[in-house]
Amino acid sequence: MxxxxxxxxxxxxxxxxxxxxxxxxxxxxxxxxxxxxxxxxxxxxxxxxxxxxxxxxxxxxxxxxxxxxxxxxxxxxxxxxxxxxxxxxxxxxxxxxxxxxxxLQGSLSNIASGVMLILFRPFRVGDYIEGGGTAGIVKDIQIFNTILISPDNCRIIVPNSKFFENSITNYSVEDTRRIDLIFGVGYGDNIQEVKRLLTEILAEDKRILKDPIPTIGLLELADNSVNFAVRPWVKTSDYWDVYFSLQETVKQRFDAAGINIPFPQRDIYVHQV
Structure with missing residues (x-):
């Protein structure tokens, strides 16, 4: 059995x-x-x-x-x-x-934030943005995270909720941007000649837009220099190329014209007793 x-x-x-x-x-x-x-x-x-x-x-x-x-x-x-x-x-x-x-409130918040990013589109794939405590080119917007690529080609993974904690700056969404530069000259230089030379430099660069008209103005009588604000408008794609080349050109033209670019300095007097 x-x-x-x-x-x-x-x-x-x-x-x-x-x-x-x-x-x-x-x-x-x-x-x-x-x-x-x-x-x-x-x-x-x-x-x-x-x-x-x-x-x-x-x-x-x-x-x-x-x-x-x-x-x-x-x-x-x-x-x-x-x-x-x-x-x-x-x-x-x-x-x-x-x-x-x-x-998992944080994870659910990231999902909700991801949906909000898709609906309201403060930025898109390919935009260069600053937000979430970092900056970079948007590579992908996922359910929980957004992936950015930094200018030095590092991958940055940002939780979606971080973008709603602070402001977002999108540098790519507009077609044009303004470059803000300051050039200092010596108190002994002719300011009318400086303005004429700066105007000439901007006019010669074809990447600088005619509309809006570039701004050149005396910004400040500083301790060591007379500072001029130079603010031309360019296409967003040309921003950094013009930013770098414009400063190089101004330095070369100022040197050729004998215009002094001062730097902070101190005079020391020694008294012998």
């Missing part, structure tokens, strides 16, 4: 192992296929949005969101395949989700 029970138990165990093994294999196959479907769906959504000429920022965000949603659904299906009661699991997850949500 005992032998029969052992044999029956062994047969049932073997049958259960075979059945469970098939379920596990099926779950693995479903998981693998689901991941591939999620990737294909993300790529398909991105391709369709590109054809409609939607903003690049929205394309990336929507593609990533599609991938995460499909992957979550696949996970639920896989758990159901191996015998987990998904209805009860969803109820439990709903209850646990409240507690987890409170513990």
């Amino acid at each position: 005992g032998t029969i029970n052992v044999e029956v138990l062994g047969a049932k165990l073997q049958e259960w192992l075979v059945e469970f093994g098939i379920q596990v294999i099926a779950a693995i196959i479903i998981l693998f296929v689901g991941i591939q479907i999620a990737k294909l769906s993300r790529n398909l959504v991105q391709r369709l949005l590109k054809r409609t000429k939607v903003d690049v920022t929205l394309i990336s965000f929507t593609g990533n969101a599609t991938y995460v949603i499909i992957l979550a659904l696949v996970t639920i299906i896989v758990l159901g395949q191996v015998g987990v009661k998904t209805a009860s699991l969803i109820a439990i997850l709903g209850s646990v989700g409240i507690a987890v949500g409170l513990a």
Whole structure:
């Protein structure tokens, strides 16, 4: 009798192992296929949005969101395949989700901020911005984070909520920018000649816009110099090229014209007693 029970138990165990093994294999196959479907769906959504000429920022965000949603659904299906009661699991997850949500307020805030960034678009992929305590070119806006590339080619990952804690400066959104420079000359120099020379330098640079008209004005009678404010307008793409070359040109032309560019100095008098 005992032998029969052992044999029956062994047969049932073997049958259960075979059945469970098939379920596990099926779950693995479903998981693998689901991941591939999620990737294909993300790529398909991105391709369709590109054809409609939607903003690049929205394309990336929507593609990533599609991938995460499909992957979550696949996970639920896989758990159901191996015998987990998904209805009860969803109820439990709903209850646990409240507690987890409170513990992960920062992450949920990042998700909400990511949605806000997509809706209101304070910046887009490719813009050079300053915000979240750093600055760089926007490479990607993801669900939790925004990825920036710094001018020295470092990757900066900024939580989305950081952008709503302080102001955001977008240097790329406008077509034109103003360059603000200050040039100091000596008190013995002819200020009319200085203004004439600065006007001539700006007029010769074809990258400087005629409208708005560049500003050249005496800004300050400082301790060691007479300071002129020079504020030309340029296309945003030309900003740094003009910024650097203009200073070099002014230095060369001032030297050639004999205009002194003073620097802070002190005169020391020694009295012998």
